Amino acid sequence: MNHTLPKNQEHARQLRIRIENITILLLAVFSFFLFLLTFFPFSRISQAMQGSFEMGRMVQRAFSIVLFVLSLQLWKRKRNAWTIAVGIFVLNFLRGLIGMGHPLHNGIMILDLFLFILFFIMRKDFCCPAGRGNRRQTLLLTLFAIIGVLINVGITWHYMRLEAADGTSVSFADSFTQGISMIFGMGSLPASMAEHHGTEFVLFWFSWGCILAAILCALRPWLQDQAHGVQEIQHARTLLNLYSQNPCSYLALEDDKCLYFGHSVDGMLPYGTIGDTIVVNGDPVCRDEDFPALLAEFKEFCQNSAHNIFFLGLTDYYLREYEKQGFGLVKSGEEARFKLADYEISGKKGAKMRMNINHATKAGVTVHEYKVLEKRDPALDREFDRITDEWLDGKKSGMLRFTMGTVGLEDPMDKRYFYALNSDGKMVAFIVFVPFLGKNGYMADVTRHGKDAPSGVMETIIYEAFQVFKEEGIGYGSLGVAPLAGLSAESKNPMERLLLFIYDHLNACYGFRDLYRAKEKYSPTEWVPSYYAYLPKYPTPSMLYAAVEIQNPHGIRGYILTFLKGELHKWKK
Known part of the structure; x- marks a missing residue:
């Protein structure tokens, strides 16, 4: 009996969800049907009534667009979407979206009432909160809509005065009522405006455009800001040192991420939020047997707040579980990894690496480890800052974030620092x-060189650091992921084909090929595939935008400007 009750409750819940989804689909179909009807008028109307008829059709179009947008947001169970939709049902039932007297009118009004009743009964399921930080933008857009309505009222008052007989006064209240009625399709234009309703048309769509923008702004999802103290950071660090198999997981400790800690299991994952998308860097960190529960819990956390999910930089370690839980997957690049016991630069394969190291050695380059936790050296700290400044001066864009860490000398924790000096000790x-x-592997996260660095210096630091790790018994080294490398031209996955197109045609934005070649010259012992995972299974444009925006300090604009500069440089040549 105890087992039967939960099963019955789950069955009832699934049935309720199906009914809700069918109702939302019905609303979407209803809104599309209303929009189509505006292009097929059912009766001929005199030329004098054309202005009034057109205004009615425009209202119907505006309402149908709003209803369709709301149906998309209702699918995510947003509370504000439910509130707005129910308000529109009431308004539609009172005024009607289709001309009075038409045979379809009664049927559509019954459908409208049916939708209202269904949504009212299921109101408790629409509980996802909206963004609290969006109130100012929502109020501003609403103000613009009101201004448009008031201008429309003023124009209506002017034409009503022209139409009135000599000496007859026109009250502002009458013009206000008629102007508002026209905006919402419940009134007709003054006869004097029959030939001049272009301004009314512009103001109508300006007002409705602002209303729609305000609705979209009010429907943006909201997440409580996560404040993490020293204890939470230390717990995350412990989990990382115990269970992390993904080289980029340690970046969870950077300040640009929020941390989600499991409730049913002991685990953690780092994320950031762009719009209605939660972007995660790397795999969740926990024991292998706890991974399915942690992923399902985080998935529910995102769905309850009406957010989509986009994972960056996944390994293939848990790939099957992502697929099992309904995520879409696509290969996104390859990680240059080194099994240190097998790594060597002898032979033909390592010839270029040896040449670069020999060049740096002849230039007097020596490599040292800065053990920050043993002894802090302010002079050495200033040198790290100087190299960073010189490196930034030579870059076309700012430093990447989210998928790349910081130097972090103030609180190094488990980071390790290797630096090179020239023959002058600089x-x-x-x-x-x-x-x-x-800690059985180390990834080169932050790599920077100054303006006077001799060629081969970075290869020398990598090689010397790997030798130190090898002597300490550490098994693996990594240079991180080469984005979009190793994709298949024969793949049928539309996302992989899109990423391959970017790799082939948008190198001016990022330099994907150059980065792959830079890692390839180190002769990694293996290339480990990297993946994106996303929910819903077919990513929306806003999800792709979020994945790019969160990594670039200048956003999409930064990539576009870089691309345009590259194209201009080619054109000048």
Whole structure:
């Protein structure tokens, strides 16, 4: 009996969800039907009534667009969408969206009432909160809509005066009522406006455009800001050192991320939010047996707040579980990984690496490790800052964020720092490594060189650092992921084909090929595939925008400007 009750409750819940989904689809179909009807008038109307008829059709179109947008938001169970939709049902029932007297009118009004009753009964399921930070924008857009309505009222008052007989006064209240009625399709234009309703047309769509924009702004999802203290950060660090198998997981400790901690299991994952999309960097960190529960819990957390999910930089370790839980998957690049016990630069394969290291060695380059936790050196800290400033001066864009860490000398935790000095004892480059595989591997995260760095200096730091790790018994080194490398031209996955197009044609924006070649010259012992995972299974444009925006300090605009500069440079040549 105890087992039967939960099963019956789950069955009832699934049935209720199906009914809700069917109702929302019905609303979407209803709105599309209303929109189509505006292009097929059912009766001929005299030329004198054309202005009034057109205004009625425009209202019907505006309402149908609003209803369709709301149906998309209702699918995510947003509370504000439910409130607005119910308000529109009441308004539609009172005034009607189709001309009075038409045979279809009664049927559509019954459908409208049916939708209102269904949504009212299921009101408790629409509980996803809207963004609290959007109130100012919503109020501003609403103000613009009101201004448009008031201008429309003023124009109506002017034409009503022209139409009135000599000496007859026109009250502002009458013009206000008629102007409002026209905006909402419940009135007719003054006869004097029959030949001049172009201004009314513009103001009508301006007002409705602002109303729609305000609705969309009010429907933006909201998440409570996550404040993490020292204890939470230390707990995340412990989990990372115990369970992280993904090289980029350690970046969870950077300040640009929120941390989600599991409730049913002990685990953690880092995320950021752009619009209605939650972007996660790397796999969730927990014990292998707890992974399905942690992923399902986080998935429910995102769905309850009406957010889509986009995972960046996944390994293939948990890939089957993502697919099992309904995520879409696509290969997104390859990680240059080194099994240190097998790594060597002898032979033909390592010839270029040896040449670069020999060049740096002849230039007097020496490599050292800065053990920050043992002894802090302010002079050395300033040298790290100087190299960063020189490196930024030579870059076309700012530093990437979210998928790349910071130097972090103030609180290094488990990071390791290797730097190179030239023959004069001046720092010329450095690399910051972060741990993975329970400190059985280290990934080169931050790599920077100064303006006077001799060629081969970065290869020398990498090689010397790998030798130190190898002597300590550490198993793996990594240079991180080469984005979009190794994609298949024969793939039938539309997302992979899109990413391959970007790799082939938009190198001016990022330099995907150059980055792959830069990692390839180190002769990694293996290339580990990297993946994106996303929910819903077919990503929306806003999800793709979020995945790009969260990594670039200048957003999409930064990539576009870089691309245009590259094209201009080619044109000048």
